[in-house]
Amino acid sequence: MKKxxxxxxxxxxxSHVVRLFVKQYPQYHIxxxxxxxxxxxxxxxxxxxxxxxxxxxxxxxxSEELMHQLFQQYSFDAVIxxxxxxxxxxxxxxxxxxxxxxxxxxxxxxxxAKNIWQDNYEGKLFYHxxxxxxxxxxxxxxxxxxxxxxxxxxxYSSSKASSDHLVRAYYHTYKMPVVISNxxxxxxxxxxxxxxxxxxxxxxKKMKPIPIYGKGENIRDWLFVIDHASAIDKIxxxxxxxxxxxxxxxxxxxxxxxxxxxxxxxxxxxxxENGTSASLITFVKDRAGHDMRYAIDSSKLMNELGWxxxxxxxxxxxxxxxxxxxxxxxxxxxTDGSYEKYYEDQxxxx
Ligand code: NAD
Ligand code: TYD
Numbered sequence: 001m002k003k004x005x006x007x008x009x010x011x012x013x014x015s016h017v018v019r020l021f022v023k024q025y026p027q028y029h030i031x032x033x034x035x036x037x038x039x040x041x042x043x044x045x046x047x048x049x050x051x052x053x054x055x056x057x058x059x060x061x062x063s064e065e066l067m068h069q070l071f072q073q074y075s076f077d078a079v080i081x082x083x084x085x086x087x088x089x090x091x092x093x094x095x096x097x098x099x100x101x102x103x104x105x106x107x108x109x110x111x112x113a114k115n116i117w118q119d120n121y122e123g124k125l126f127y128h129x130x131x132x133x134x135x136x137x138x139x140x141x142x143x144x145x146x147x148x149x150x151x152x153x154x155x156y157s158s159s160k161a162s163s164d165h166l167v168r169a170y171y172h173t174y175k176m177p178v179v180i181s182n183x184x185x186x187x188x189x190x191x192x193x194x195x196x197x198x199x200x201x202x203x204x205k206k207m208k209p210i211p212i213y214g215k216g217e218n219i220r221d222w223l224f225v226i227d228h229a230s231a232i233d234k235i236x237x238x239x240x241x242x243x244x245x246x247x248x249x250x251x252x253x254x255x256x257x258x259x260x261x262x263x264x265x266x267x268x269x270x271x272x273e274n275g276t277s278a279s280l281i282t283f284v285k286d287r288a289g290h291d292m293r294y295a296i297d298s299s300k301l302m303n304e305l306g307w308x309x310x311x312x313x314x315x316x317x318x319x320x321x322x323x324x325x326x327x328x329x330x331x332x333x334x335t336d337g338s339y340e341k342y343y344e345d346q347x348x349x350x
Contacts, residue, residue: 001028001029002025002027002028002029003076003078004021004028004030004031004078004080005033005074005076005078005079006031006033006080006082007033007061007079007080007083008081009032009056010042010044010045010056011034011040011041011082012039012044012186012188012190012225013082013129013225014034015044016228016229017080017082017232018030018045018048019047019229020229021080022053023051025053029053029055030053030054030055031055031056031057031074031076032054033061033083034056034058034059034083035061038192039192041192042056043333057070061101061108062100062101062105064108067108067109067111067112068111068112071112071116075116076113077124077125078124080232080236081129082129084101084102084160084163085098085159086156087192088157089287090194091154092154092289095159098155098156098159099159102160103162106128106163106166110166110170113126118174125178125179125241126176126179127178127179127180127235127236128163128164128167128178128181129183129232130160130163131182132144132183132184132221132294133152133160134150134164134182135148135152136150137292137293138292143295143297144182144246144294145297145300146182146244146246150165153289153291154289157291164182177241177242178242179239179240179242179243180244181232181235181239181244181247181301182246182247183223183231183247184220184247184249184296185223186222186223186228187222187223187224187316187317188224188319188323189225189320189323189324189327190225190330193331193334193335196220197317200262201325203280204277204280205266205270205325207280208280209281210263211284212281212284213287214285214286215283216254216255216259216283217255217292218255218290218292218293219252219253219292219293219294219295220253220258220293220294221248221249221252221295222251223247223251223309224310224313224319227309227310227311231247234307239305240304245298245300246296246298247296248295248297249309249313250296250298251309252295259281260278262277262317262321263281264277264278265318269321269325
């Protein structure tokens with residue numbers, strides 16, 4: 001049985017990846033390693049937590065000793081590395097925690113894997129999950145491709161760029177089998193409500209102001225999280241070692257148009273008069289160093305591996321809004337902090 005270590009599996013994207021692998025591959029044992037920071041929530045995995053091919057490991061990738069110990073103990077065959085500090089605004093106020101987790105944590109994992117794999121790399125893979133933000137900021141035209149020069153501009157994107165370089169360095173220097181993917185902005189169920197889409201849904205529902213940075217003209221390319229998980233599945237199984245794959249939604253929106261679209265959908269769902277939710281839009285001070293536009297060319301992944309996003313944005317945003325409206329208790333437990341007790345109740349009191 002293949003033993004796969006997924007890091008950051010209690011977070012937004014990680015929980016969808018863990019679920020997909022646990023359900024789709026009973027021949028794999030999935031180990032979910034997560035420090036359960038503010039962004040990690042085991043409630044995201046309630047439906048699969050008792051599956052026989054799933055094990056949760058609580059641990060911090062910044063601990064070099066723990067990483068070596070876990071690799072010695074479990075002899076993982078592959079790693080899908082998602083654990084990271086992921087929010088740009090937090091990286092502006094606290095860069096150091098991004099350096100620790102995203103850079104040091106990644107090197108600790110690489111070293112621990114190298115330590116047990118280096119005599120025979122056959123069948124091993126270190127898959128590093130990264131972001132399109134490493135490429136910097138686009139003007140009105142153009143797309144990021146796999147050969148676009150790195151030009152990160154926030155502490156978050158710089159720390160992710162650094163980790164990408166280190167993963168490539170282990171491929172070239174130590175011949176470690178690695179693969180990297182760089183994805184655009186994700187949206188969908190279980191996203192922590194500090195990111196634009198869940199934050200806006202929560203505020204619209206509660207009739208609170210929707211904060212838009214600057215003039216709302218910045219552009220992001222949005223991908224449904226389930227489609228990111230399916231791309232990760234494809235790349236993990238069919239990607240070429242040493243290669244990089246860009247993943248994107250071919251779905252660019254200015255922030256202000258995106259919020260107007262969401263307001264329209266939510267007015268209908270909440271039986272509000274058209275325009276009620278949009279009246280909550282409030283322009284606030286811009287983010288420092290705010291990247292203007294991200295847009296991804298994913299033709300390599302589409303042409304070489306045959307991946308396609310499964311749905312159009314209109315459908316994805318409706319599904320997402322429905323999920324948040326139907327899972328009010330998930331949001332309430334996050335916003336009142338009680339989700340953090342879930343681990344204690346589920347694991348420490350057992
Ligand atoms: P998230 O913040 O929702 O989840 C991160 C997870 O990592 C949490 O469960 C957290 O507890 C865990 N974690 C953080 N520090 C840790 C540490 N030191 N040790 C162990 N676990 C730790 O993030 P996300 O949005 O799900 O992003 C997952 C990955 O995908 C990240 O590497 C991110 O850079 C990348 N990514 C995200 C997006 C996006 O739009 N969210 C887009 C492209 C790439
Ligand atoms: P975010 O979800 O933080 O993702 P990222 O910064 O990684 O792209 O932000 C998406 C866009 O929305 C970005 O241009 C910043 C903007 N934004 C707001 O206008 N208001 C907000 O409250 C937040 C969180 C983001």
